[in-house]
Amino acid sequence: MRINETVVRAGAAWTAVAATGPYLTLKLLWLTGHPVGSDDPAGMDRLWLLNLLTFGMDAIAVALALAFVRPWGRRAPAGLVAFPMWVATGLLGTLLVALPLSLLSTLVLGPEHGTAPDDKGLGSWVFVVVYGGFAVQGLALITAFALYARRRWAGLLADRIGDLPRSPTLAVQRTLACVAALLAAGVAAARTYWSLGGTAGVPAAMAQERNRGVAVMDGVTAVMAVAAAAALLVVVFRVRPRRRLLGPLLVAWTAAGSLFGWGSWQLVAFGATTTRVTELRMAVPGLMPLVQAGQVVTAVLMLAVGAVALTERGARAGAPDVESPR
Incomplete structure (x- = not known):
């Protein structure tokens, strides 16, 4: 095997x-x-x-x-x-x-x-x-x-949600997770609106170029925002503590990574591409860049919560971060 x-x-x-x-x-x-x-x-x-x-x-x-x-x-x-x-x-x-x-x-x-x-x-x-x-x-x-x-990380993947320590930082983790969930809800609402054909906050020239593929990406991003927030809240509030940690961990990992990766990429692409795109950004309200920035901030908050929780779990377990000799 x-x-x-x-x-x-x-x-x-x-x-x-x-x-x-x-x-x-x-x-x-x-x-x-x-x-x-x-x-x-x-x-x-x-x-x-x-x-x-x-x-x-x-x-x-x-x-x-x-x-x-x-x-x-x-x-x-x-x-x-x-x-x-x-x-x-x-x-x-x-x-x-x-x-x-x-x-x-x-x-x-x-x-x-x-x-x-x-x-x-x-x-x-x-x-x-x-x-x-x-x-x-x-x-x-x-x-x-x-x-x-x-x-x-075999030990971590075998853990249950209730195995995560209830440390003094748990209140901070829950607060940050709730803030991230509120931001994620705003991102999901905006992306859902755009995926259904809405164009408010989208530059006029870009609205004319929007196609079905862009709408699908907006819809997927909206789902990712909701999934990341839900999975993180399950972990920090220890919902169903006997449940394996692997499921919500995978969802939060992938969905938060999606928010960060695509939000960062779109911000960089909008700021570093052609003059035409720059002019479009200056000519319209900045809703789209705000949503993209909201994705990045949401993901960073989720990353911080996850990093603290997993670091504390590793410290409590006392297991070295290396492959098992077996």
């Missing part, structure tokens, strides 16, 4: 590394002035900073995949592995949910008419390569991490 797990983990990790190849190659070409797949070279030049950022993000994914199969990965500080994987789980996990829903909506409702797939003049094959790679990368990387976590 242990040999099979090791083989699966290695296969998943190396599959994740291979899945980054086409994306990294495409970004490297764009960064070096070769706008392959684009009919707007000037637009690619303006996106140089974002292309560099996304190249770096995928390079970090490669490093994470290697950490899950190399000996140094088991000795790496927990935070050095957990934080980037938290973000990666949120970004890639959201795509793994949104992409099938977008495809299903196309099958049921038919293709959209009168909407360009992209405002940068990218060929349709680019989207197949990029998002197909993301789908494979997400499935493989998350699988490798799950098997890595099962070996490194």
Whole structure:
């Protein structure tokens, strides 16, 4: 059984590394002035900073995949592995949910008419390569991490909700969790409104470009906000203490990571892309950036609560953060 797990983990990790190849190659070409797949070279030049950022993000994914199969990965500080994987789980996990829903909506409702797939003049094959790679990368990387976590943090994954200590910081944890839940409710309300076709707070030009895929992403984000808040409240208020901790922990991990990853990405993208987007932000009320910032703040509060709770649990258990000798 242990040999099979090791083989699966290695296969998943190396599959994740291979899945980054086409994306990294495409970004490297764009960064070096070769706008392959684009009919707007000037637009690619303006996106140089974002292309560099996304190249770096995928390079970090490669490093994470290697950490899950190399000996140094088991000795790496927990935070050095957990934080980037938290973000990666949120970004890639959201795509793994949104992409099938977008495809299903196309099958049921038919293709959209009168909407360009992209405002940068990218060929349709680019989207197949990029998002197909993301789908494979997400499935493989998350699988490798799950098997890595099962070996490194086996004790935590076997705990029940009631096993978490009722420490002096519990009142603070509950307060922060309630604040995060209120912010998450606001994010969910705004994203639900936009997913149903509402355009208040959306720049006029961007509202004209909104399509079914964007609506699906808004809907998924709304669900993530509600799920993250509910799971965190279950943990901090010790709801059903005999229940396994793994379920709400996975939900909070993925959903809060989604809020942080996509909220941060959208804020950076809006602030570092073309002049056109900057002008749009200046010309309209700032509701959309506020919602994106609300996602990030919500996720950071959730991360703080989770980090404190799990650190206290580890301190009480007295177990070292290393793989079991068995």
